[in-house]
Amino acid sequence: MNRLIVFVLVLLSSTLSAQELYVFSEPASNMPAHSISLKQTAKVLRNRYSGNTESRHTSEVMWGVNKNLMLHGAATFSDMYSSNLRWESARAYGKYRFLSNDGMYSHFRMSAFAEASVSRNNAMYDELSIDGDQGGIQAGIIATQLLHKLALSATLGRTEVLQSSRWDKSSTLSVPYSAYTYSLSAGYLVLPRKYTSYDQTNLNLYVELLGQQTTGVSKYYIDLAPAVQLIFSSTAKLNAGYRFQLGSDMRRMAANSWLLSFEWTFLNVK
Template structure:
């Protein structure tokens, strides 16, 4: 009992708001939030290798407005749709946590989220994405469950394109809306026992990312294994490989890599 209390108190001292390390998913967002008054800075690079190399770089800022509300702002640069790199899109994301149920070393969180993206890219495939590719809005629900060292999370979302060119879409049969669904698991490998927040964390993730286009009978499912290191509760390094399991959509990028570095500042507002 004393050991359980000690672990709980040390975890409570970690400057990570209501987030535990194994909830910091690489390909999705958890229902938990970063602490109020904090600032996170992310630099991401993703891409694919094949007959040609295509890459996308993203810069993202995020902050906790209240203990239940956090917001993100992102900018994307890529050569996915042009032969040269260009600034292609900006995106804004907000998440509101409406449910928290806590017990020692376990909790349940639920949140709703929304995203708006403005992109220079025209629709050229069936895979609608608001992470740099298309202009549109998105809304959804996330539920996250922490069970000691294991964190599980699921989400469902609806995405609607806003720059639909009726003639262009009709000619090529492109969709204007999609349904997204994800399931993520994260496991804390190291440290085995928390002693202080300066300890290095190592987490392993396995995430499933699916989409369907209503009325089109188009579906895809990817799996994304990932490894993550957190240093001093401030610096986070992610590496992921997203692999296609099945798909009958036209898409720009598949079987891509992702690397990301994040730096967090606390209590600055």
């Protein structure tokens, strides 16, 4: 009986929301309740100032507390701010779904999220990111609409970098410390055309528009990020994406980057 219940839950989850497991952003939906996921991510870029190829590696654990609440914890290691690979940051993330309007093959959901991080790196660029580059806090809302095989999502958030240089009156470095971030994401389920088993492999295609507008020191960027995703047996997920700049007046470490990640989910963990 327990195996049957798990099968039904996984099949429904795969059928209704596989195409909103975005690669560069979070949807309003949460991971299955009482599940734990382990995720390893590699980001690779070419530093436009040093000319070096550099990478960041993120190890993350995710917990579906219940159907409305999920929590993340992550640590990053990189050589982006040093000559060798080293630990650089740790962060915690929480998301709460406060609205859900579900149909048979569609749903509309909204969630609020908050994130906090600490980083050993110093603020050097106009682009704000608490995924390893800087330490700070972020909060915002997400709205996601699923329409059968197409999922659309929008995110709006506020980022505040909270590092000592922000209040150092003697510092001559003029960089932003606050920003609005936003994203518009679309995902489409290509395969399977019809679900018959949770062992079927899913193929999802994504495209995401990612942007930021800083305050104080006013700067902006707009990026586009296409990605492909394979889901195996409804529990293992392989992502590959390429992010490139459409427009910007920022001083950024790189205008484009590659991302590769693998995630494994353990269902019905009490």
